[in-house]
Amino acid sequence: MPQLNPSPWLFIMLTSWLTYSLIIQPKLLSFVTANPPSNKASVTPSTTPWTWPWT
Template identity: 35%
Template sequence: MPQLNPNPWFAILIFSWIIFLTVIPTKIMNHIQLNDPALVDAKEHKKDSWNWPW
């Protein structure tokens, strides 16, 4: 059964994973984020308790 011979298919699998793990992440990580998160002011918020009317 020739389909059980792993020699050509194993090499194709290894080379494709090498391409996926080296080329594609570098292309993705080179993109610039368009919406940089803005820093929130560190001012103190009001912490008054709510006085219920009843």
Template identity: 40%
Template sequence: MPQLNPNPWFAILVFSWIIFLTIIPTKIMNHIQPNDPALITSKEHKNNSWTWPW
């Protein structure tokens, strides 16, 4: 039974995991995020008191 012979399939498994763990993450991490977070100046909000009608 050829599917029980691990010689070609183990090498394919190892090389595919090497590709997944080395090449693909570096390509993904090289992308630039379009919306970089910017620092927002902190403003003090004016809190008006609410006069209750009763």
């Protein structure tokens, strides 16, 4: 069973994840800007209690 032998695919998987996380991801994150937080006041909606028919 070739899938039980981790030799061919484990090195490829680790290399690709290290490449992605150390090289590609910081380069991509430098282009993506996060949304700035808004200064809106949080408004709580006015809710009416539910009248249950059996109480």
